[in-house]
Amino acid sequence: MSVLGNRIRRLRKKANLTQAELGKLLDCSNSTISLYEGGQRSPDTMMLVRLADVFDVSVDYLLGREHSPDPKEEVHTYPPSPDSSMLLMEGLTPEGAQFLAAMTREVKKFFSKRPCQTYSRGHCSKCNEDSDS
Numbered sequence: 001m002s003v004l005g006n007r008i009r010r011l012r013k014k015a016n017l018t019q020a021e022l023g024k025l026l027d028c029s030n031s032t033i034s035l036y037e038g039g040q041r042s043p044d045t046m047m048l049v050r051l052a053d054v055f056d057v058s059v060d061y062l063l064g065r066e067h068s069p070d071p072k073e074e075v076h077t078y079p080p081s082p083d084s085s086m087l088l089m090e091g092l093t094p095e096g097a098q099f100l101a102a103m104t105r106e107v108k109k110f111f112s113k114r115p116c117q118t119y120s121r122g123h124c125s126k127c128n129e130d131s132d133s
Contacts, residue, residue, distance in 0.1 A: 002039035003064035009037040011055040011069070026050050 012022050012033070019037070020030040026047065035041035043051060052059045057069040 002042075004042065004062055005037045005039040007062050007064070008033070008051060011057065012037075015055065022054070025054050 012019070015022075017025075018030070019033040023030040023033050026033075028047070032041070036043055048059050048062060052062055055062075055069075058066060060066045061069050
């Protein structure tokens with residue numbers, strides 16, 4: 001079962017809702033909710049937002065990117081700790097892993113071809129140029 005499925009099921013039970021009741025709130029069938037909870041189907045972006053709204057949690061929490069359903073309690077660090085990345089991989093399908101690997105290669109390729117840019121004025125230390133220009 002996926003992180004997302006586990007969290008949907010846990011939140012639904014905490015709210016004392018049946019799959020049918022949650023389905024009515026989300027305008028979908030109870031079998032769709034069952035598929036989400038079992039990890040056989042993933043909600044689209046709009047459904048993720050609706051789920052987050054119904055349960056008053058963040059989409060990041062539903063996806064396993066945050067440990068706490070209350071985003072105010074979450075402390076974000078960059079780069080993420082190895083433990084937090086394991087939460088993301090917990091529910092990753094083989095197809096998802098292949099997609100993630102392909103996307104990672106494409107992002108690396110894209111950024112390796114771009115000239116150095118900074119978010120503010122000047123150049124970064126890799127360019128060995130003055131950052132106040």
